[in-house]
Amino acid sequence: MGDQEGEIILRPVGFIRSFYARPEFAPRQGAYSDDLSRVVIYPEFAHLLEGIERHERLIILYLFHQGRAEPSPGAFAMRTPHRPNPIGLTVVKLQERRENVLWVRGLDAVDGSPVLDVKPFVREIDCPEG
Amino acid sequence: MGDQEGEIILRPVGFIRSFYARPEFAPRQGAYSDDLSRVVIYPEFAHLLEGIERHERLIILYLFHQGRAEPSPGAFAMRTPHRPNPIGLTVVKLQERRENVLWVRGLDAVDGSPVLDVKPFVREIDCPEG
Numbered sequence: 001m002g003d004q005e006g007e008i009i010l011r012p013v014g015f016i017r018s019f020y021a022r023p024e025f026a027p028r029q030g031a032y033s034d035d036l037s038r039v040v041i042y043p044e045f046a047h048l049l050e051g052i053e054r055h056e057r058l059i060i061l062y063l064f065h066q067g068r069a070e071p072s073p074g075a076f077a078m079r080t081p082h083r084p085n086p087i088g089l090t091v092v093k094l095q096e097r098r099e100n101v102l103w104v105r106g107l108d109a110v111d112g113s114p115v116l117d118v119k120p121f122v123r124e125i126d127c128p129e130g
Numbered sequence: 131m132g133d134q135e136g137e138i139i140l141r142p143v144g145f146i147r148s149f150y151a152r153p154e155f156a157p158r159q160g161a162y163s164d165d166l167s168r169v170v171i172y173p174e175f176a177h178l179l180e181g182i183e184r185h186e187r188l189i190i191l192y193l194f195h196q197g198r199a200e201p202s203p204g205a206f207a208m209r210t211p212h213r214p215n216p217i218g219l220t221v222v223k224l225q226e227r228r229e230n231v232l233w234v235r236g237l238d239a240v241d242g243s244p245v246l247d248v249k250p251f252v253r254e255i256d257c258p259e260g
Contacts, residue, residue: 011215013214057258127221
């Protein structure tokens with residue numbers, strides 16, 4: 001990661017393999033789908049997955065890399081992919097890990113989406129009461 | 131946002147004003163704190179906040195911009211700030227919006243953290259059952 005004239009430079013840690021070749025084929029939100037997708041982590045980051053199997057659910061941050069458009073007024077009050085920084089966030093169920101590949105359910109990302117981060121989902125902090 | 135030789139170029143949409151000048155002063159997770167923080171959105175993006183008041187809770191994506199270190203094995207199974215792409219994610223309570231400034235509770239970000247995105251928290255998709 002770098003920082004230059006206000007720019008933030010990130011780099012994919014992997015990519016998504018899914019049944020959704022284009023945004024219009026993807027479910028509006030992954031929570032409504034039971035399809036299996038794969039989160040393929042590049043081998044150089046595979047050691048960061050150590051111990052991930054103890055988490056039933058994960059948060060996947062990825063890039064909306066297709067169908068770019070200007071954000072509409074109110075975009076921050078919506079989950080639209082058309083945002084200044086087109087980062088997608090989906091809570092998924094970890095079905096299985098095979099080395100550097102996570103098999104997950106509930107992901108709504110388009111095939112080939114670059115992955116930015118994988119985090120454990122922690123109910124106590126990610127699901128506030130009320 | 132650009133994409134060049136695998137690089138992903140993002141740009142802050144605002145910054146955080148909080149009581150936490152350094153990472154060691156911040157609560158480990160915002161959910162454990164009731165302090166008020168401000169999410170200051172740059173004026174050019176203020177129109178994207180339209181309608182945000184109807185959401186009681188928001189997801190703030192920001193950059194861990196202090197205390198960079200190499201990620202440790204298992205970083206993807208933890209919420210450590212030391213990650214390949216140091217993106218922080220916190221669910222906050224929206225207390226009040228004043229033009230381009232969101233007053234929120236439960237944010238654990240250090241003062242000055244660049245903001246990448248603001249999303250509405252949607253219980254049905256962000257808090258899976260079980």
